[in-house]
Amino acid sequence: MTAINVSSVSKSFEAGKSVLEDVSFKIEAGEMVALIGASGSGKSTLIRMISGLETIDKGEDSTIALFGQDVQRNGRRLPAARALRREIGVIFQQFNLVGRLSLLNNVLVGRLGHIPKWRGNLGLFGTAEKIGALRALERVGMVDFAHRRASRLSGGQQQRGAIARVLTQQARLILADEPIASLDPKSADTVMETLSIINREDKATVIVSLHQIDHAFRHCKRIIALRQGKLVYDGPTHGIDKGDLAALYDNDADTDFVPSNKKPRDLSSFGKKPVEPKKAALAVE
Numbered sequence: 001m002t003a004i005n006v007s008s009v010s011k012s013f014e015a016g017k018s019v020l021e022d023v024s025f026k027i028e029a030g031e032m033v034a035l036i037g038a039s040g041s042g043k044s045t046l047i048r049m050i051s052g053l054e055t056i057d058k059g060e061d062s063t064i065a066l067f068g069q070d071v072q073r074n075g076r077r078l079p080a081a082r083a084l085r086r087e088i089g090v091i092f093q094q095f096n097l098v099g100r101l102s103l104l105n106n107v108l109v110g111r112l113g114h115i116p117k118w119r120g121n122l123g124l125f126g127t128a129e130k131i132g133a134l135r136a137l138e139r140v141g142m143v144d145f146a147h148r149r150a151s152r153l154s155g156g157q158q159q160r161g162a163i164a165r166v167l168t169q170q171a172r173l174i175l176a177d178e179p180i181a182s183l184d185p186k187s188a189d190t191v192m193e194t195l196s197i198i199n200r201e202d203k204a205t206v207i208v209s210l211h212q213i214d215h216a217f218r219h220c221k222r223i224i225a226l227r228q229g230k231l232v233y234d235g236p237t238h239g240i241d242k243g244d245l246a247a248l249y250d251n252d253a254d255t256d257f258v259p260s261n262k263k264p265r266d267l268s269s270f271g272k273k274p275v276e277p278k279k280a281a282l283a284v285e
């Protein structure tokens with residue numbers, strides 16, 4: 001099943017200044033895809049549009065569909081967006097936990113879409129919900145911190161808490177917008193490994209935008225690359241080489257981890273011509 005179908009999507013915040021331009025791609029359920037590109041290339045905007053936090057620009061053929069249902073079309077959010085909200089877990093760079101609440105209560109917030117509103121408003125979670133939240137904390141290695149105030153946890157610990165919240169939500173789609181950008185290398189590894197495990201074990205579809213491209217290479221089989229708002233690569237991770245990354249980041253990226261045993265290829269088209277989405281989808285393993 002196709003989890004995400006982005007079709008001819010554009011976005012401008014100011015007239016004449018495109019942030020995203022005619023972006024199209026499909027992601028099948030169960031994939032884990034890295035979204036890469038230089039600062040300002042449009043990664044966060046794209047993730048915000050898929051999550052429904054931002055609307056797409058008007059355009060007859062412009063749609064975003066999730067799990068086969070259109071959630072945005074021609075500049076408007078559609079009713080399915082609301083119905084699918086609890087299927088989508090979003091993880092941000094800044095963790096977004098409520099500092100004065102315990103970690104457990106933050107994780108329980110993930111259940112809000114599953115219980116009647118009045119119970120949620122009163123914070124009345126049942127035993128089964130609490131056990132579920134503790135299990136999620138166990139999976140991310142944070143159960144010993146369940147009763148600690150979120151503000152007293154390190155960045156990496158808070159991010160693992162945010163992942164536990166998404167697990168408790170039982171989200172089918174996880175959108176992680178630079179989840180490791182504020183973390184030290186060890187915490188970043190733990191968070192990426194946790195996302196990979198959830199992708200493998202729970203079959204959750206994951207899109208993760210990353211500045212640290214070495215993590216994209218380690219954890220994702222497929223990469224979608226944006227350059228100045230255009231989709232310039234959509235295909236297998238091993239299809240990208242040092243030269244591509246140099247073009248993508250204007251020579252401003254550490255690419256030592258990329259194998260350099262590939263044949264040099266003509267880079268003149270890289271960053272200019274979008275990959276045909278159909279071809280790109282076929283190219284993914």
Ligand SMILES: Nc1ncnc2c1ncn2[C@@H]1O[C@H](COP(=O)(O)OP(=O)(O)OP(=O)(O)O)[C@@H](O)[C@H]1O
Nearest residue numbers: 013014019037038039040041042043044045046211
């Ligand atoms: N709400 C907004 N109003 C005006 N401009 C915006 C808004 N949101 C994003 N932009 C602009 O859109 C462009 C793309 O921003 P976006 O945050 O999507 O890029 P990004 O690839 O995620 O960058 P970074 O890696 O630095 O987070 C930037 O030029 C940014 O200034």
